[in-house]
Amino acid sequence: MNQKTVINKKTSNGVNRKSISIRMSGLGGQGVITAAHIIGGAAVLDGKFSTVNPFFGAEKRLAPAESYVRISGKNIYERGEIVYPDVIMVFHPHVITMGKSYTMPFYDGLKSNGIVIINAETELDFTAEDKRNLSKIKANVFYVPATSIALDVAKTELSVNMAMMGALVGVTKIVSMGDLKESLRERFGKKKFIASATTAALDDAMKSKFAKTEQLIEKNMDVVKKAVDMVKKTAI
């Protein structure tokens, strides 16, 4: 009847006890907000603290959209935009190449030794200045062909965010596969969920691609697993 994620009392699996903040940049409709919700939900299921918030304008499809996930073993106070992330996820090359981002350049504020995960089929052609800056902060840049994984496995572009989550889990182990699956089930399994009216409409579109919720979850988990395997680190 009501959307709820009951907090599991079980203890944390011990992976990554320290705090982590993730900035997800993408384009409207790609599911950056849903991805943040599912990752945050999985962390909460694991007994951790998490806050998740989106940031977008009044614009809709293909306009910049960001979401922020904070996960910690301790209470989280800071709110809003993550200015100094540990992980930056880029859901679409246009975030970088067309500057469709709330943060310019896209890596601004990334902590030293931080992680960048980019959805692209081939490596992007960074400017010399970007390369210099990224190597100065010792950024670890990963690529994952999330769009083609989504199309190959789930047969829908709407699963790009699942592939991106898979890449995140593959690189950081921030949440377990079990919790991720459970969080996914809570997100799509319930009768009705509303993040925004537009998101609700996309949820329905997503559900219409699959005969049953369980099938949706299985297929999307396949996307996640494939992305875990396919995410690759690149030298800058």
Place this chain on the structure above:
Amino acid sequence: MYFAAKVDKEKCNGCKLCILSCPEPNVIKFNKDDKKVVIDAKRCKNCELCVVGCPSKAIEIVLLQDS
């Protein structure tokens, strides 16, 4: 001293048209006993609508001396 409407009881035929043309409440009352109207002069604003509306020409505006 003020102007107010006054009924000539001799001429009043009790048609009540004055009551229906008066914008002020509770000013023109209908006396059921003699079937004629009486005017509460203290509440009359002297608009003359009753004078114009009276078919029997029974109402006129008069200068009252009381305070």
Place this chain on the structure above:
Amino acid sequence: MADKAIQQKIVEPEELFFKAKREKQFITGSEAVKESIKRANVDMAISYPITPQSESMHLVGDIYAQGYVKDYYRGENELGVMSAVAGASMGGVRVFTATGGQGALRAFEMFPTWAGARLPIVCAFFCRGLNSPLTIQPDTIEIGLLLDTGMLVLHAETAQDLYDMILKSFIIAEEPDVHLPVAVFADGFFVTHTREIVEIAPEDIKLPPYNPYKAPVPVMDMETPPVRQMRDPFVMKSNYVSYACHASWQQEVRAAAERARKHINKYLGGLLETGNEDAEILIMASGTAVSQSRAAIIRAEAEGLKVGLVKLKSLRPFPKDEIKALAKGKKAVIVPEFNITGWLAREIKSVVEDNSKVIGAPRVYGGMTMPPKLILEEIRRCSK
């Protein structure tokens, strides 16, 4: 009317607020609003899809469809909605609505009217920047503009605050010695759209219903004697008595807000909350600025700097005596704010003895986030 009636047990406010076992849920601020209204025994809710929009009022529509609210509709515009909730409240039912930013200002004329008519409406305001240039992003500038409408003004820091404050506001608003509207503010995006852990009471219990015959003014239902001067007091007569009535009524509205203190203390645990208030440097803040201050204080403590925190929960009534006492003898009072006007610093400066020590910084606005580092820099500067 909704098709199916929901079975909820009526419990005493204290039971719902403090005793009932709470369950943790990972929900957004907007969902916290819905959960609050579900348990508030609200008769009517009226919505408008303002831009800026939060999901709260359409989620309230969902619980209307489930039978938790007796009547609900989408109004034609913000002024229409604020007028209709006034009508419903005058008719003697418990009502709720929400707005924010541009929408709130468009409906502005109704807010002092609510207070003047002593309507115990609870309205949530989700703060956004105001035009122009166009923005829909978080910014608390509207609170400064709505402080003096006669409504009680609360400011939530988190979704948890939002849930608790809305639920408790109905009871505070309806106290016969208060009987005023309560505006519960929360920062757009930072609270409304943020998903976090919120502890909430079971959904099968709810507050006792509103009793309009306990109101200090007549309910407009023709069940009380018709009187010559109605719930809208004392208008349109140009004489000394009417001026005196109007003046004393305004005093009474303000006095009623002051009388709310004891109820705010009882239900919300005080108009403000403090931590380390003995420190030489205090941060005084409300809303999201409190959260950012907490993060900054953790980092300041790591550097060996001692800082106290004062979280203002109620802005009307304003905890003036408390603030005056807390600020006494301090080296500095830092007031971080999410708006350009610095209305909170202004308020605090108006009550502390030596207002030169009140530092109206940092300030961010127009949708900007406030990195705790900015607050930390102020702490460092004041510690020298």
Place this chain on the structure above:
Amino acid sequence: MNNKIYKISPGFEKIMPKDYRDLVNDGPFDKKLGVKDLGTFKELIEEHPLCAGCGLALSKRLILASLPSPENTVIVGTTGCSSLSFAQVAIHNIHSIFGNQNALATGLKRALEIRFPDKTKDVVAMGGDGAIGDIGLGMVMHSWFRGEKFTTIMFDNEAYANTGGQESGMSQKGAVLNMAPTGKKYDKLPLPEIARAAGCVYSAVVTPARPKRLEKMVRRAVLLARELGPTYIQIYCPCPTNYKFKPSESLKRTKDMEKSGAYQIKEYISPAAEELIKKFEEEK
């Protein structure tokens, strides 16, 4: 309303104002009185500060005498000349802000339906042409679109009279008024027709020069609103002050307007309303 609730407690008779005592002893509640009985009972409105010869004041008297169930009627008014006589009305009478009367009445009517599912509570929104035709038109029309079950009555004096005689949307084309120093450039709003198109089951135009007709229309409007949906009545209210004629000419002016066709009496009745009216008349 139970009549007993406004009775005076023993010992307080002398303290209560005469107007109140008159209301208790001689008021219209529960007596099924009408326009024809005016002059024989204590009216629901008391001495008000409206101008001499005011067509609005006369209309308001007639409306209050026409209400089918005054003891269960709540009036929602709005800013304007009509609001100058709110505090003098002896039924619950809300004055909110300018133009929002229909939005407020919506909330009120729905609240009363929640609280009194087994009783009839009539809500009547009243306002001038400025409130209903101009500033509040959006909220008025939306209450009609939504099918809200209350009556809207416009006191149409064809100007903003309370503020000194400015042009309104309901002013006649060519009328020279403040803010229309060279004459109004466009036609009077066709509000009765708009009301019909917007969902009013009953839309009527009348003048206070026809008190019995006015009474019939008000009764119909209120009774139909109870059962079917929104109803609208527009009443021409000559304004001697701002249209600068003698107060004594108010009713003559009304008749002239009617005769010339500038202000036509009309009545639009939906088929469902027609059927219900027939039923009412049979019951009588």
